[in-house]
Amino acid sequence: QKEVEQNSGPLSVPEGAIASLNCTYSDRGSQSFFWYRQYSGKSPELIMFIYSNGDKEDGRFTAQLNKASQYVSLLIRDSQPSDSATYLCAVMRDTGRRALTFGSGTRLQVQP
Amino acid sequence: DVKVTQSSRYLVKRTGEKVFLECVQDMDHENMFWYRQDPGLGLRLIYFSYDVKMKEKGDIPEGYSVSREKKERFSLILESASTNQTSMYLCASSPSVEFTEAFFGQGTRLTVV
Numbered sequence: 001q002k003e004v005e006q007n008s009g010p011l012s013v014p015e016g017a018i019a020s021l022n023c024t025y026s027d028r029g030s031q032s033f034f035w036y037r038q039y040s041g042k043s044p045e046l047i048m049f050i051y052s053n054g055d056k057e058d059g060r061f062t063a064q065l066n067k068a069s070q071y072v073s074l075l076i077r078d079s080q081p082s083d084s085a086t087y088l089c090a091v092m093r094d095t096g097r098r099a100l101t102f103g104s105g106t107r108l109q110v111q112p
Numbered sequence: 113d114v115k116v117t118q119s120s121r122y123l124v125k126r127t128g129e130k131v132f133l134e135c136v137q138d139m140d141h142e143n144m145f146w147y148r149q150d151p152g153l154g155l156r157l158i159y160f161s162y163d164v165k166m167k168e169k170g171d172i173p174e175g176y177s178v179s180r181e182k183k184e185r186f187s188l189i190l191e192s193a194s195t196n197q198t199s200m201y202l203c204a205s206s207p208s209v210e211f212t213e214a215f216f217g218q219g220t221r222l223t224v225v
Contacts, residue, residue, distance in 0.1 A: 008152065034213075043202060043216035044155070088154065098162070098206075099145055099170065100214055104154035 004103035023089030116217035131190040135203030142208035144186035
């Protein structure tokens with residue numbers, strides 16, 4: 001079992017719709033969770049992070065964390081074609097190793 | 113703006129060569145990381161460093177070593193390059209006190225022939 005699992009996609013949504021990206025993780029002790037966006041040929045860039053159970057909103061983006069279910073998601077409201085990218089979920093374990101473990105990413109396509 | 117700079121964007125090396133990938137950050141970050149990214153596998157951690165002269169193995173350290181002689185510079189070394197090390201290599205840095213973000217360099221596309 002991979003430490004961080006994501007559906008590779010592509011996830012295709014029409015412009016203006018809500019895109020829902022999901023991630024599960026295996027280490028129950030994980031404490032910090034990150035969503036990165038990566039455009040083709042570019043480096044990952046941070047969208048947002050979440051530490052506590054519940055929702056965290058930043059503009060059109062909402063991260064949701066459920067530690068009991070070991071599940072973290074990213075919602076993108078009013079999706080735009082410019083949101084088309086690969087979204088990487090990353091987890092920091094609570095084992096003293098201050099490094100991120102990444103999922104393989106979900107490719108999102110927003111259709112105009 | 114945080115800047116993480118990798119020395120080469122594209123690199124082609126021959127099997128058996130010793131390869132150095134250099135990374136420099138200008139934000140006085142304590143933590144630095146090397147990842148490789150392959151299709152379908154995502155980013156995998158090779159090595160990381162919390163401070164000068166310190167290094168820790170990541171998830172796939174075999175065939176690699178690292179050097180951190182100065183705080184701002186973290187080098188990845190392929191002791192004897194092999195074709196299965198053809199990949200995109202990404203360097204990143206982060207502050208130590210509050211790990212809220214890892215900043216990535218532009219990546220080095222290494223091809224071993």
